[in-house]
Amino acid sequence: MNTTAAIHAMTLALNAAWEYQLLTFPNPAVGAVCLSDNGTVVSVGTHKRAGGPHAEVYALRDAYTLLSGDTTIAGCDDSHRIHDYLRTRHNGIFHTVSMAVTLEPCSHSGKTPSCALLIRDLGIKRVYISVKDPNPAAAGGASLLSDAGAECVFGIMEEEGEKLLEPFIRWQKSPFVFFKWAQRLDGTIDNGTISSQSSREHMHALRDRCDLIVIGGNTVRHDRPTLDARLVDGKAPDVLIYSQMGEFDQSIPLFSVPDRKVYVESSLERLKEYSLVMIEGGTSMFQASQNTCDWYLCYLAPKLGGGLQNMGPIQEDFEVLHAKITDNILLWMKKK
Numbered sequence: 001m002n003t004t005a006a007i008h009a010m011t012l013a014l015n016a017a018w019e020y021q022l023l024t025f026p027n028p029a030v031g032a033v034c035l036s037d038n039g040t041v042v043s044v045g046t047h048k049r050a051g052g053p054h055a056e057v058y059a060l061r062d063a064y065t066l067l068s069g070d071t072t073i074a075g076c077d078d079s080h081r082i083h084d085y086l087r088t089r090h091n092g093i094f095h096t097v098s099m100a101v102t103l104e105p106c107s108h109s110g111k112t113p114s115c116a117l118l119i120r121d122l123g124i125k126r127v128y129i130s131v132k133d134p135n136p137a138a139a140g141g142a143s144l145l146s147d148a149g150a151e152c153v154f155g156i157m158e159e160e161g162e163k164l165l166e167p168f169i170r171w172q173k174s175p176f177v178f179f180k181w182a183q184r185l186d187g188t189i190d191n192g193t194i195s196s197q198s199s200r201e202h203m204h205a206l207r208d209r210c211d212l213i214v215i216g217g218n219t220v221r222h223d224r225p226t227l228d229a230r231l232v233d234g235k236a237p238d239v240l241i242y243s244q245m246g247e248f249d250q251s252i253p254l255f256s257v258p259d260r261k262v263y264v265e266s267s268l269e270r271l272k273e274y275s276l277v278m279i280e281g282g283t284s285m286f287q288a289s290q291n292t293c294d295w296y297l298c299y300l301a302p303k304l305g306g307g308l309q310n311m312g313p314i315q316e317d318f319e320v321l322h323a324k325i326t327d328n329i330l331l332w333m334k335k336k
Ligand code: AOF
Pocket: 027, 028, 029, 030, 031, 046, 047, 050, 051, 052, 053, 054, 055, 056, 103, 104, 105, 106, 109, 110, 111, 112, 113, 115, 133, 135, 138, 139
């Protein structure tokens, strides 16, 4: 198979993984693609949440369903069941299948069984890999496959694979912190709901995964937010109100969410106790967290008018890590 087909497959795998960026916390975001021997894409899989099937397992499940016509495990989300079923029923159909994966297939049994062992047992002959697994417990899947006679090709879109993995590497040792805001095309960030329903659901899914939200005191006073994850039935993270003045009206909804801690503090030291932190706010919160943020996430709504305030005097050049176009545009960025 030519490199163009491998790059095409890896691009699909990377895009699939970005769909669940941060949502897999504390696991990495991972994507996988199965290809037929002429380079046609057969299936795309992505890891969706920690404890759930790995990306390879979803891709293999869907490839099996398509190639065999057997729909028994078509909608199955139980990784043990998928592994067991594929092992006993594959009937050699994977011998002409190659895979592209954004992360080296895992060698270990964690919450789910080993992907590398499954790939080996299905008789897959070639695996394109973007980056090695930095987690020592799960690494080594490629040598396991090579020892069994499969070809592992490393370094396909390696730079892109490394960017995808940055949060995973960061939250192993210190908090991964991102600043999130929503704006209209004219740059305004105030006055009512800006983002679409699907963007707000995505943002609530992120809140559900975060263990801390940081927000500026003025935003709390003006917007009186709840800062929970109600749109996805998720859990509400703890809240740090970053403010020089300790006094807040306790009837603001965020104070009455059960099982959550709320801190009012004039420093960001508290972040060190957490692993995945979202900062929300406007100009002053952006400035206060300049040296703390790893990434930035902007939801851009295709609207003009309706607001007055923008990000003000901030000057920043960002690198776009990933952009997703839906009814809004999602921009994952980091400072250049
Ligand atoms: C893969 N494919 O899609 C992911 C991998 O507890 P577990 O079983 O979910 O294993 C988690 C570890 O596996 C995680 O720390 C990382 O090293 C690797 N993640 N590996 O082959 C995937 N998400």
